[in-house]
Amino acid sequence: MSRFDYIVVGAGSAGCVLAHQLSADPGVTVLLVEAGDADDNPLIAMPRGYGELLGDPSFVWHHPTLPFGPDQQVEYWVRGKTLGGSSSVNGMVYNRGSSSDYDALVRLGNEGWGWAEMLPAFTAIEGHQLDPSPTRGTRGPLHLSAAVDGEPLLEHVLAAGTKLGWQRVSDLNDVDGQRIGYTMATIGAGRRCSAADAFLHPIADRPNLTVALRTTVGRVILDGRRAVGIEGRRDGQAVEYSAMQEVILSAGALATPTILQRSGIGDSETLRSAGVKPVVNSPNVGARMREHRVFTLQYRLTQDAGYNRVLASQEGQQQAMVEYQTTGTGPMAAPSFDITAFFTSRPGLDRPDTQLQIAPFSILPPQPGEGMQIEQEPGMICIAYPLRPTSEGCVQITSADPDTPADIDPRYLTTAEDRATSVNMVRSVRTMLSTAPLASWIDRETVPGEQVQTDEAIIDAGLRTGGAGYHAIGTAAMGPRDEDVVDSRLRVRGVNGLRVVDASVLPIMVSGNLNGPVMALAWRAAHYLQAGA
Numbered sequence: 001m002s003r004f005d006y007i008v009v010g011a012g013s014a015g016c017v018l019a020h021q022l023s024a025d026p027g028v029t030v031l032l033v034e035a036g037d038a039d040d041n042p043l044i045a046m047p048r049g050y051g052e053l054l055g056d057p058s059f060v061w062h063h064p065t066l067p068f069g070p071d072q073q074v075e076y077w078v079r080g081k082t083l084g085g086s087s088s089v090n091g092m093v094y095n096r097g098s099s100s101d102y103d104a105l106v107r108l109g110n111e112g113w114g115w116a117e118m119l120p121a122f123t124a125i126e127g128h129q130l131d132p133s134p135t136r137g138t139r140g141p142l143h144l145s146a147a148v149d150g151e152p153l154l155e156h157v158l159a160a161g162t163k164l165g166w167q168r169v170s171d172l173n174d175v176d177g178q179r180i181g182y183t184m185a186t187i188g189a190g191r192r193c194s195a196a197d198a199f200l201h202p203i204a205d206r207p208n209l210t211v212a213l214r215t216t217v218g219r220v221i222l223d224g225r226r227a228v229g230i231e232g233r234r235d236g237q238a239v240e241y242s243a244m245q246e247v248i249l250s251a252g253a254l255a256t257p258t259i260l261q262r263s264g265i266g267d268s269e270t271l272r273s274a275g276v277k278p279v280v281n282s283p284n285v286g287a288r289m290r291e292h293r294v295f296t297l298q299y300r301l302t303q304d305a306g307y308n309r310v311l312a313s314q315e316g317q318q319q320a321m322v323e324y325q326t327t328g329t330g331p332m333a334a335p336s337f338d339i340t341a342f343f344t345s346r347p348g349l350d351r352p353d354t355q356l357q358i359a360p361f362s363i364l365p366p367q368p369g370e371g372m373q374i375e376q377e378p379g380m381i382c383i384a385y386p387l388r389p390t391s392e393g394c395v396q397i398t399s400a401d402p403d404t405p406a407d408i409d410p411r412y413l414t415t416a417e418d419r420a421t422s423v424n425m426v427r428s429v430r431t432m433l434s435t436a437p438l439a440s441w442i443d444r445e446t447v448p449g450e451q452v453q454t455d456e457a458i459i460d461a462g463l464r465t466g467g468a469g470y471h472a473i474g475t476a477a478m479g480p481r482d483e484d485v486v487d488s489r490l491r492v493r494g495v496n497g498l499r500v501v502d503a504s505v506l507p508i509m510v511s512g513n514l515n516g517p518v519m520a521l522a523w524r525a526a527h528y529l530q531a532g533a
């Protein structure tokens with residue numbers, strides 16, 4: 001059995017940062033284990049190639065949920081399965097969240113995660129296209145640029161936002177108030193910059209770093225109450241690796257709790273009914289999951305604007321590809337959503353509680369396991385979600401077999417607060433769309449449709465036609481109490497030599513998209529690991 005000082009499970013946003021930081025010390029050996037394969041598909045590097053990738057099981061996991069909502073539908077929660085993890089297939093929106101999110105972590109008893117500590121982590125990783133400033137880094141490996149592509153419709157969208165009192169800004173991460181601007185994206189020179197691009201590929205020749213691809217970890221090997229290695233499968237063969245210092249789970253908020261549970265760490269009753277012998281009774285493993293419920297609104301345009309006319313046909317797609325390959329610009333070079341806004345859903349709030357993202361194209365209803373299909377007629381898509389949901393779902397194994405899907409219960413919008421925020425949010429988006437001069441570009445709302453007006457109908461529509469934000473957190477959340485799965489140094493309670501470093505450890509939602517926050521979190525976590533703290 002091969003031995004390493006550290007074993008990091010999962011080469012996603014967190015795992016790539018950890019591999020980079022831990023292997024910077026030539027005196028330690030690091031194994032990075034990834035279930036997926038290399039990230040060499042050109043659709044990963046091309047920003048809008050990701051729509052196609054989301055349907056391809058060679059590059060993504062499709063985790064089914066339990067049935068939910070008025071139609072009892074099942075959703076498939078997508079996650080990246082390749083080097084870079086979800087950062088290789090995500091929408092590339094770069095968001096840091098609000099400074100108050102991190103200060104709230106400290107108030108919950110998690111010392112070391114406040115804004116004063118997190119801001120330096122963000123500025124260290126950022127390689128901003130904008131000028132340096134005290135709140136912006138330009139020398140880090142993560143390429144960041146704004147999504148300005150000259151589509152005239154988008155300027156009207158920005159103008160409508162400013163009429164509602166939202167400040168138009170060039171860097172959406174620089175201020176915390178109501179604001180709108182071109183999306184800041186993890187894109188450099190027209191190419192996606194995943195966590196693997198920023199942190200892993202540049203250090204591929206470090207002799208003390210080993211990357212095991214196509215290796216799916218089933219469980220952590222425990223010697224009594226100490227993590228001493230991992231076992232899994234590569235290309236159908238059983239493999240084992242041993243860790244001399246620590247095992248770090250960075251498999252993401254859906255997979256990490258299932259690895260813990262299969263290792264005997266979780267709610268004892270859940271483990272027994274799945275056929276796993278409990279070692280540590282930790283009832284919150286897989287519980288307390290929070291996820292954004294994304295409401296989708298689509299509009300038919302009165303004019304031939306936006307990308308549908310180009311992207312709906314094969315001929316148009318080829319033209320867009322040629323434009324991208326020859327100039328690095330055009331619709332294929334943009335992130336998922338060109339415009340982002342943060343606003344308050346009702347008066348009296350001290351900071352935004354909702355996020356809106358807009359792109360000048362529209363899509364057909366998503367089909368399970370398929371990529372995005374563009375509509376023929378000109379259209380525009382808006383997605384919006386309450387930033388800090390309070391509803392809690394869960395992830396629980398039902399079998400010791402890693403190939404058996406876990407039960408994922410989203411429990412979306414189960415709190416009155418989440419429902420009220422969602423309803424106000426949808427009404428605010430509609431107000432924006434009916435603001436001149438943008439209003440003259442809008443023919444009608446096609447999704448959910450103008451007939452959807454009552455509070456109840458809006459919530460039902462959000463559950464039927466919306467989607468997951470791909471931002472699940474909290475399934476191995478940090479906190480100071482015995483019942484919290486990890487402590488503020490991200491050490492798993494009840495076991496030595498085992499940490500969780502990924503989206504699972506956040507007990508409350510960061511306001512917005514998670515890739516940046518997870519990378520910054522891993523950057524800080526590496527300091528604790530290196531200090532043996």
Ligand SMILES: Cc1cc2nc3c(=O)[nH]c(=O)nc-3n(C[C@H](O)[C@H](O)[C@H](O)COP(=O)(O)OP(=O)(O)OC[C@H]3O[C@@H](n4cnc5c(N)ncnc54)[C@H](O)[C@@H]3O)c2cc1C
Pocket residue numbers: 009010011012013014015033034035036054078079080081082083084085086087089090091092093094095215216217218250251252253255256259336469470471472502503504513514515516518
């Ligand atoms: C489709 C999509 C769009 C998104 N859009 C955005 C966006 O625009 N902006 C943004 O900021 N965030 C976005 N996100 C969210 C963001 O990318 C994730 O929150 C973030 O990448 C999570 O990082 P992580 O390290 O926790 O997990 P991941 O990056 O998902 O990494 C987990 C890794 O572990 C591997 N793994 C899992 N199980 C095992 C196992 N048993 N053995 C070995 N390896 C395993 C996986 O294959 C994966 O590589 C999006 C996510 C998705 C899926």
